Structure formats: C-alpha cells, structure tokens
Amino acid sequence: MTAKTLMIQGSSSSAGKSLLVTALCRIYARRGIKVAPFKAQNMSNNAAVCADGSEIGRAQALQAVAAKLAPTVDMNPVLIKPEADSRSQIVLMGRPWKTLEAKTYYEKKQVLWKHVTQSLDRLRAEHELVIIEGAGSPAELNLRYGDIVNMAVAQYAKSPVLLIGDIDRGGIFAQLLGTLWLLEPEERALIRGFVVNKFRGDLSLFEDGIQIIEQKGGIPVLGVVPYLKGLSLPDEDAVSVEAASLAAQPASPAQTDIAILALPRIANFDDFDALRAEPGVHIRHVDSASQLGTPHAIIIPGTKSTMADLNWLRQTGLADAIIRFAKQGGAVVGICGGYQMLGQSIHDPLHVESHDDSMHGLELLPLVTTFAEKKATHQVDARILGFSTLAGETITGYEIHAGETHSKTQWLEIFHRNGEQVSVKDGAVSPNGKVWGCYLHGLFQNDNFRHAWLKSLGWQGEASSQSVRFEESLEALADAVEGALNMPLLEKIIWER
DSSP, X not given: OXXXXXXXXXXXXXXXXXXXXXXXXXXXXXXXXOEEEEOSEEEOSOEEEOTTSOEEEHHHHHHHHXXXXXXXXXXXXXXXXXXXXXXXXXXXXXXXXXXXXXXXXXXXXXXXXXHHHHHHHHHHHHOSEEEEEOOSOTTOGGGGGGOSSSHHHHHHHTOXXXXXXXXXXXXHHIIIIIHHHXXXXXXXXXXXXXXEEEEOSXXXXXXXXXXXXXXXXXXXXXXXXXXXXXXXXXXXXXXXXXXXXXXXXXXXXXSEEEEEEOOTTEEOGGGGHHHHTSTTEEEEEEOSHHHHOSOSEEEEOEESOHHHHHHHHHHHTHHHHHHHHHHTTOEEEEETHHHHHTSSEEEOTTXXXXXXXXXXXXXXXXXXXXXXXXXXXXXXXXXXXXXXXXXXXEEEEEEEEEEEEEESSOOEEEEEETTEEEEEEEOEEOTTSSEEEESOBTGGGSHHHHHHHHHHTTOOOOOOXXXXXXXXXXXXXXXXXXXXXXXXXXXXXXXXX
C-alpha cells in the first residue's frame, strides 16, 4: 500500500494549519479511511511522548488521536525545541540529537532529510491517506535552500497542496495570492486549492472576495472556515500564551482565579487546558509582578530552560512575590521545570542547559535538582501516596525532563513507565499541603485530581470530564470544517490523480 497524500501549507505561522490537519484526520477516520498525520519538522516546546518514550510535537499527537491512532515518531521525525533566541535542541526520531545554533542547523539538511523521507515512506506504506502539515510559509525565500518541511516534502511525495490563509489577521488577498506568486512554477503547480480560515461574520459579504481570489489565482477556494471558539484542544504555539498575557482580564469575585506564569521559555503549556475549560475557573497568564494580584493559586509551568527562567522570575520581581504569597498561605504549584524552581537548589555540573554550575531555588520545597545528560521521556501511570482525599488513586501523565530531583516529601509513586513496571517516587509537598510540585505533565487531565485540587481552592463548580470534552471538541471541529469545505472537490483532488 502506498497512501495518497494531501498537504496543508500556510501563508504564515498560526494560520491554522495544525487544526485543519486535525479536522481532516478526524473527517477521514470517521469515514473508515486509514489516515495518518505527518509533519517533517516542527518547532515547538509543546511536546508529547509516544508509547516508546520518543518525543514528537503536541500537534501531531493531537492529530494522531483525531485519526484514532496512537502517536508515533514517524509522524514528526524532526522536533526543534528552542532554548534561546538563536539556539535549539534538535530532537531527531524522538530523541535528543544535537543542540545547534540557527545558522548551523541548515547545514544538517541532508542528514535530517533522510529521516524525513524514510518516516513519510513508512507512514504511506501503512495507511491509505497521509495528511501532511507544512511549517510557517513556503514563500520564505531566504530559507528555501534548507527546506525539509514545505515544498520539498510536497515535491517528494508529489502531493497536492491546499494553501490556507488567516483572514482574521487581515490581508487575506496578499497572504494567499502573494504566497502563490512567490513560488516557483513547479511548486505552484502543486497548489490545488485555497482555504480561508478564521472568518467572522456574514459569509455572504465575502462572496466577491472568493471570486477575486479565484480569478487572480486561477485556483479554486475550497471553503471558508469560521472562527471557532470554545474548543478544548491544545494550542501548539506559545504565541497563544503571549496573547493571553497581554489580554489578561481580572477574575470576577465568583471565579476561582489561577495565575500561570508566562515564562519566556514555557513548555507544555497545554497542561492547564483542562483547568481553563472548567466553569467558574479563570486562568490568567502573568509575566510581571504587577499583574499577579491575589489569585487563589499560582502555577509555575514547565520550561525548556529552568535556570534561565528562574533568573527571569528574579529579574521581574515575580520570585519575591511568589515567596511572599506562599508564606502567607497561598497555593503554589510547580510542574516539571516549575517543580525544580520550587526547591532549595539546582545544579548543572555538566552544563546541560546553562553556563551556571548552581543556582538557589525559591526554597519553598525540600528538594534538590541536578541536571543529567540523559533525558527522561516516559508515558506513566502513578499512584497517589498522600494528597488530601486522593491517597491510593491512580493517575496518568508523561515525563519530559533532564533533571534528577531528590525530595524528602514525595507524594507520587510511578509504577509504569512506557508500559514497563517500575517503582519511582516523585513530587514534593509543603507541610500545610499548599505548595507542591512534581514532574508529571498532563496531571490536570485526570478528572478526580483536578476537581479535588480546585475544591481545595474553594471552587464550587460542577465536575466535568475532560476526555468527554476533548472528544466533543474533535467532533465539533471536524463537523465545522467538513461543513465549510467543498468535500466533493477535495475528494477529487486527493483520490483522482
């Protein structure tokens, strides 16, 4: 079997490629088609862990679930995790490979390209349809020579391409037509349709716009997808965190107010989507002490660079504010890198992530972290040893961290890692139970744990199921996109070639 392919490329980052691929994966999966997602190269600190411990982009994991598959590393063979403005860790085939400066990354194209094509070939051999996602824009002319994710992939697979533009940000004609016209003739020939995304208002007012795009581009508009709100699905880009920080509004007196720190190198920020979706819970992303106020709880999330972001907390005054808040009896939670920050000290003798050998933590929990070269990436099952009324309950999550932490007040026992039986203690908690942390990402996806913690903050909302909400969101997304697209024309583009 050699699967047909369809590629989704965008006029820019955040045009909506990932969600469109997610929608198409669900649309074709529920039609009984063996469909799989693929993105050759992803740049994101929002990662997921596959069953074998390999890391891929969170978006591809979401797309796999939409396709009713378990995520695998072939769906995202190259993951770039930024550590600084011009330096990133390269995760190749799910494992850390090299840390490279941006200017040297493109010199590795041939090595990376081999893995990209081999992964795509394996997916095509096992499925009937592969939906391929591009990255950024294919019209970044200065980056074309190093391309392993956009038109290079489309040409390798001989794949038809849909070009998607974001009308909500304005300039949709320049986005779609400008991108098309900047492509080389052989690349332009692969563009088989346009999609206008994030439309608000009366669609009849844009009918002439559709005609203009089709006339000037010589390519049909397959559909206008509405701006979709209220979906309980993870964002891939930290751009959403930055936007939320700028637009943060105060909570009403009836809401449970949770302040999540908008760390510069924030990672796995979708950990808190389940909290955000609960009625009566108000989530704010905070990047300054003046924004902090007096929330019911503060969460320090994961980060790609713990020591650098801990320095940032001190420079912004947030570190002192968090310590005061905790000493006054406030609830403070740290996940992964945030958990490390809550401890007494952090050590990096091998300079795994920093030029500093050691750094004092916030000293709110009795733990010490030492960075190691080996990175822990596991899907886990854990048992709660002591946490309010939840002792003895089991939860699921995943680990992505390089640090080894020694704690005196462990409250979790991990008993499965990637399906293998283990016994590993994790976490720490303060004597009053208000300050706690652990390495487990996905912790708040566990309904009982999430509801118990919220109730400890005074939340009185009605309990809900995140898994049900998640599945309903996937179906709603697929319904909206299927209703917006010219599906008969899309069927011809995919299958009749």
